[in-house]
Amino acid sequence: MRKILVAVCDTEQAYGEKLGEWLSLEKGEELQSCYFSSPEGFLEFQKTQKADVVLLGDGFLEELSKSGTGKALKEEMQKVSGEVLESEKTLWLSLRDSKDAYSVTSLPVIEKYQSASGILRDIFYYYQESRERESSGTAGRGEMIGIYSPGHSIWQTPFALTLACLLGREEQVLYVNLKECAGFGGWLGEKYERDLMDVIYLCLTNEENTFDCIRSAVYTVEGVDYIPPMEDGACLSEISKLDYLKFLKLLEEKGGYDRVILDFGMMVPGFFEILNECSNVYIPVKPDEQQEYALRHFQEMLKRQNRRDLEGKISYLTLPHMTAGLGRREEKIQHWIWGELGDYTRKLMGVQGGAD
Numbered sequence: 529m530r531k532i533l534v535a536v537c538d539t540e541q542a543y544g545e546k547l548g549e550w551l552s553l554e555k556g557e558e559l560q561s562c563y564f565s566s567p568e569g570f571l572e573f574q575k576t577q578k579a580d581v582v583l584l585g586d587g588f589l590e591e592l593s594k595s596g597t598g599k600a601l602k603e604e605m606q607k608v609s610g611e612v613l614e615s616e617k618t619l620w621l622s623l624r625d626s627k628d629a630y631s632v633t634s635l636p637v638i639e640k641y642q643s644a645s646g647i648l649r650d651i652f653y654y655y656q657e658s659r660e661r662e663s664s665g666t667a668g669r670g671e672m673i674g675i676y677s678p679g680h681s682i683w684q685t686p687f688a689l690t691l692a693c694l695l696g697r698e699e700q701v702l703y704v705n706l707k708e709c710a711g712f713g714g715w716l717g718e719k720y721e722r723d724l725m726d727v728i729y730l731c732l733t734n735e736e737n738t739f740d741c742i743r744s745a746v747y748t749v750e751g752v753d754y755i756p757p758m759e760d761g762a763c764l765s766e767i768s769k770l771d772y773l774k775f776l777k778l779l780e781e782k783g784g785y786d787r788v789i790l791d792f793g794m795m796v797p798g799f800f801e802i803l804n805e806c807s808n809v810y811i812p813v814k815p816d817e818q819q820e821y822a823l824r825h826f827q828e829m830l831k832r833q834n835r836r837d838l839e840g841k842i843s844y845l846t847l848p849h850m851t852a853g854l855g856r857r858e859e860k861i862q863h864w865i866w867g868e869l870g871d872y873t874r875k876l877m878g879v880q881g882g883a884d
Contacts, residue, residue: 531560534651535573538585538623541565543640547583550644558743564588581651583623585640621654623647649722649744656730656740670702670785672776674806676792679813679822683847683869685710687812688791689752690864690873696752699786702742702779703754707793708761712754718747720756725763727755728775738782750861753785761793769798776805800835809838812845848872 534551538544548563562579564570567588573579622635638650673691677684685705692703704724705712713720722745730741746753758764779788790806792799803809811826813819823844830838848868864870 531558532580532655533577534559534561534581534583535570535579536561536563536583536585536623537567537570537588538563538583539565539588540585544585547644547647551648554644554748555648579618581619581621581655583621583638583647583651584635585623585625619655621651645747646721649746652740653722653744656734656737656744670780670783670788672780672788672790672806674790674792674803674809675812676803676809677812678826679819680793681812681814681819681847683814683850684812685791686850686860686864686869687810687845687847687873688789689749689861690869691810691877692752692754692787692789693750693861693865694870694873694877695787695789696750700784701752701787701789702746702783702785703752703789703791704779705754705757705791705793706764706796707757707791708764710757710761710793712757716747716749718756720745720747720759723756724758725760728767728771731775731778732771735778735782738778739784742779742783750865764794764796767797769801772796772798773801773805776802780805800833800838803841804835804837806841809842810845811842812847814847845876 534548536544536548536551538547544563544565548561551559551561562573564573570582620635622637623640624637625640636654638647638654675684675688675691685707688705689703692701695701706724712718727742727745730744731738734741742755745755747756748754776788776790779785790802796802811823813823848871850868
C-alpha cells in the first residue's frame with residue numbers, strides 16, 4: 529500500500545518538527561511526513577513532489593500573505609479546488625490555532641493544539657471524505673475472533689485486551705467492544721468525538737472508503753487499535769442483523785487488519801451468525817456456581833438454535849485465579865500481559881498456533 533505523504537507547514541518550528549516526527553513514528557506503515565517552516569521551501573518541494581495532505585498552520589498562512597508568495601499558493605490550491613482528488617492531488621487542511629484571528633475559512637479546519645492522535649484521526653477523517661480507496665490497500669481478508677461470557681465474567685474484557693495486545697506484537701489487530709456500558713472513556717482517560725455507531729454508519733454508506741472510515745475514529749492502547757464503544761449502548765440492539773454482518777464483512781475484507789477481536793456484551797441482532805463468521809469463539813468462565821448455570825443455559829440455547837456449525841469453533845476457557853489489582857490503566861494492562869492472565873493467553877496462542 530502506498531504511504532500517504534503529509535506535509536506539515538508551520539512557522540513554529542518546534543511544533544511542526546515534533547508533529548511531523550510523531551506522525552511518521554506512530555503510523556509509519558501508513559504515513560510519511562515532512563516539515564516546512566517557510567512558504568518558499570514548501571513551494572519548491574511542490575515542484576518535484578506532491579503531498580497527499582498539506583497541514584497549513586495559521587502562522588504559515590499569515591507569513592504567506594506577507595511574503596508575497598501567497599499568490600503562488602493560491603494558484604496551487606486552485607488546481608485541486610473542487611475536484612475529486614486522485615492519488616497525485618493534494619488535500620489542503622487548515623491547522624488552526626483557535627486563538628489566532630487569521631484563518632482560511634474555505635479549508636477544512638483541524639484544531640492545532642489538541643493531542644497528536646486527535647490530529648491524526650482528523651487527517652484520516654477528511655482524507656476518507658475526499659478520496660476513493662486504492663484497490664491495493666484493501667486486498668486480503670482479516671480473521672475475526674469472538675469473545676463472549678454467558679455469565680458476564682469481569683475477566684472477559686481483560687482477557688480480550690490481553691489477547692489483542694499479544695497478537696498485536698506480530699500482526700495488525702483491531703479491538704471492537706460490543707458492550708452496552710464499556711466505560712472506556714473514563715477508564716482510558718479519553719474524550720471520544722466518534723464512536724462505533726459513527727464508524728458503522730460511515731462504512732455502510734461509503735464501502736469503498738472502509739479503510740479510512742475506520743482510521744478516522746480509531747484510538748490506540750498498548751499498540752492495538754480500537755474503535756471507541758458506543759456512547760449510547762441501547763443502539764447496539766437497534767442495528768439490524770444484516771447491517772452487522774455487512775459491517776463486519778467490510779472490517780474483514782477492507783479494514784486492513786490481520787485480526788479483529790470482537791468483545792461481546794449482549795447478544796446483538798445476528799449474534800449466532802456473527803459467531804459463525806469467526807474463526808475462533810472463546811467463552812471465558814470462572815469456576816463458580818453462577819457462571820456454571822449461565823454456561824449451561826448458553827449451551828442449551830445452542831442446542832435449541834441447532835447451531836452445530838459452531839461446535840468446532842467454540843472453546844470454553846477456565847481462566848486462572850486472578851485479583852483485580854489497582855493502578856492506572858497502563859499498569860493494569862501490563863499486569864494482565866505479564867501476570868497469570870498473560871501466561872495463560874500465551875499458552876493458548878501457542879496451542880492455537882500448533883506449538884503444542
